[in-house]
Amino acid sequence: MTVPPPTMLAQQVAALGDDAQRHPDPTGTPYLPEPDLGTPRVEGTAEVTVSVDGREVVVPGGTSVLRAAREAGVDVPSLCATDSLRAFGSCRLCLVEVEGGKGVPASCTTPCADGMVVRTDTEQVQRLRRGVMELYLTDHPVDCPGCARGTCEIQALARRTGVAEVRYGLPAAGSGPASRVDGGASRDTTNPYFDYDPQACIVCSRCVRACADVQGTFALTVEGRGLASRIAPGPTEFIASECVSCGACVQACPTEALVEKSLVQLGMPTRAVETTCAYCGVGCTFRAEVQGAAEETRVVRMTPLKAGGANEGHSCVKGRFAYGYAAHDDRQLRPMVRESIEDEWRVVSWEEAIGRVAEGFRGIQERHGVGAVGGISSSRCTNEEVYVVQKMVRAAFGNNNIDTCARVCHSPTGYGLNQTFGTSAGTQDFESVDHTDVMLLIGANPTDAHPVFGSRMKQRLRKGAQIIVADPRRIDLVRSPHVQAAHHLPLLPGSNVAFINAMAHVVVTEGLHDEEFLRDRCEDVDAYLEFARDEGNSPEATAEATGLDPEQLRAAARLYASAPNASIYYGLGVTEHSQGSTMVMGLANLAMLTGNIGRRGVGVNPLRGQNNVQGSCDMGSFPHELPGYRHISRPEVRAIYEDLWQVRLDPEPGLRIPNMFDAALGGTFRGLFVHGEDIAQSDPNLQHVRAALSAMELVVVQDLFLNETARYAHVFLPGSSFLEKDGTFTNAERRLGRVRPIMPSKVGKDEWQIVCEIATAMGFPMSYGSASQIMDEIAATTPTFAGVSFERLDREGSMQWPVNEAAPSGTPTMHVEEFVRGRGRLVPTVFVPTTERTNRRFPLILTTGRILTQYNVGAQTRRTANSTWHPEDVLEIHPSDAELRGIRSGDTVELSSRVGTTALTALVSDRMQPGVVYTTFHHPVTGANVVTTENSDWATNCPEYKVTAVQVAVANAREGRHTDGRAGRDLGVSDAHEPIDPAVPFSVAGSGR
């Protein structure tokens, strides 16, 4: 039996002080488990000095003796303690002696006091520990596979504590504590990603505490007593339980009672590479634990990194487990071309594909003008890739027809926060929520869409902070175990601005505003105060629009305004409206009005959807802005790039995505490069989008899969997964995190390299030796990134922009002394109702959102076992609306709007209010965007996804389920592959297809 050497902890702890270990080079470092210091770090207390086995160590007062010992490099054995959880003191293995103290206390629950002298290895301690260990061994299977692998700590601890034999007799092979008592509880293998083996469980309750304290789901409990006790996900199996598969329990388990299926199947990793999750805007840091090298690399598992700035050791089901798509058979690994979109694809060489793209775009420009082509960059790609795509468009295409998928999600955040604060980004870091007293959450559902941050919010709420949830739907944060919103304001879709004005009205008319802050830090104050005071903005006057009880709104406004620290968190329920930009300004107004800007615990925080929405916007993906949000009309900014690139830049803004579609139908826009975005599924009014794509002469798609947009493409360029990329992502808190390749690109070229080759073939030579050189160019040309380099990120860890001379290590909180624009600007936000209204034919309002296990258009998650939980999109409908239409849960219903019709399955649910229906947009077969309309935010063209007037009726059949609203044509889908083989995630082989 291979047992890890007892000195492993010492190695791990030694590695703590070693930068090379903490931030390994891109190829990773030999696999070692992450060091575990036993109990959480203590902050904000005076330092004390203690002596452990003669070694002096300085720690913050209140730090456990166990942690102090480990920090001093003294290996005290432990089982029930781990540094992600508060100490519990149940296993009694961590006993020590304290000079002058009584008995042998558990070091994990004993706080350090100045001058303390601790002995961890006296004869008495050793004897007691051996006794404890023997008891554990009698209950542990001798043939424990985890012990053999080295992931189960029991055998190693037995050696470490010097237990040579067990006086009480070892259990028979194949038996364990539970089996001896309850006749053999069997393995629970129902979760697609991990197994639970009660035989190996030592009932340390680390998993139960992780589920409660870290994740906040409370799905696990200890059942039974004494030797019969075991942990259970409620009275059911894992798959049917409340478990959200975040992996925190597996991470916390010291044995292999909870273990990843992939680890069992593939065995121990040999190498670990730190990287950033490629799903949502939380941007969790992970360790990719892998086997093999180069093309033969296989992912054994992804584990969340404790030092991760955004996640601090936590994860969700997407980042932790749903990486199997990267090795899915559907991945296209070769470039392909075809003459027309009716033809079959033809696999070609890279040269031919790139030549075709370059000649095609140049040809279109010769025939139809320089502005007849453009590109769309991706919020899923790295900053470096996005930067080169916008550079290709501006310099090689010679126009500014560059936009990004942020157009359809957070472009109003860009506009609104710029107008009011002077920069297009959230004001805080995630840690700030630990210091807030009241959160106003609007138009976001963090427990599903930003799960790791959602857990952090719940942690804070359990510690006593309060939350106001403004959302048409009763989301989990309204009420879930140990969380109860102070107010749920179920406002009607489309009434956000009326709502925020009413909040401001209450604050101003009740004298709750912060006059000093307004006087010292803001401008246009009087006009705004007068606007807010207007009776038309009172909760009573706006009640008809918002559907809210004025008294409850008043109470919520008072709660927000009177909190010492109040913060605003918002999502796409704010931006994706005809007044999205106005609403963002309204939120900024409210924060300024109450002085809730410029310190920890406050602020205005957009929760970004995709992993790199923030970064793609920062990198100059908007048609009117160069990197760093500088308008293209500014000659001195253009000059920076013109000098460097030796090319003249067009000073006029280019087309935004919806304008590109309109121009395509108008005949002036004929060629499009689409980088990693599925516009034919994700954009609104799909009939219009598809007609526009069909009207173009050359559509180039670069993606992992042949997605919906590829149906309209003439050239397909295969992309690389995040496991193959070298670069950075910027998360919702402006944090630049490194993305490191665990294997070379499966398609033979990095994505930035392909873009450079297209530009070069078009006559604008572009080349870089590595992704880090691209970041160097970004840093050299963009003041907010001046201090960023791969070398620094590798050495110092992630950083929040601005990183420059004024903030050499980055900026966790913005607008501290003054706003980026000097004074914060208060903007009157007049409520202008959307023109999308219910009527006799379409009497319901449809709003859309996301679910935990799926991600956006689902191209990745649908190709993993995550589909176990969400195999299709469903339409949530209130019981009274359902009854009126004779609809029951499970019925197939037809959902129609003025622009289109689709079919999906109904779920009768009182989470919605009457008159409002809800669905997600993860599956192309459902095609929620077949029904969404052409309406958009007035300032940014961000689509109004969140308000569509619809009708719902029981459908007869699902044949031809997408039709055009007028002509009734079948629109069809292509990316509707069958739910995946659940084995896929576990055979994440690097060997290709």
Place this chain on the structure above:
Amino acid sequence: MSAAGVEEGHDPRELLSPEVRLGGDIARALAHLGEDAPTEIATHLRKFWDPRMRAAILERLRAGEIEDPLLRAGVEAYLEGEVDRGEVREPSGG
């Protein structure tokens, strides 16, 4: 079909050109600015619209197809070039 030629349940604005429709949204959003509104509309067009969109809306203006008086005033202000270019010195967003 209603008198305006719009199917029941449909939005009459569907019949407008994309530029006039979006222009109308902008005019409604900025109407509260009173006499400053036309200049603000013109600034917005210059700052965020591609030249071909501006050309298209000018064509609609010339053809007398812009019914919304405020949008008309805004497009006329654009045409006269009385636009505050100073604003683009600020970061612009969105």
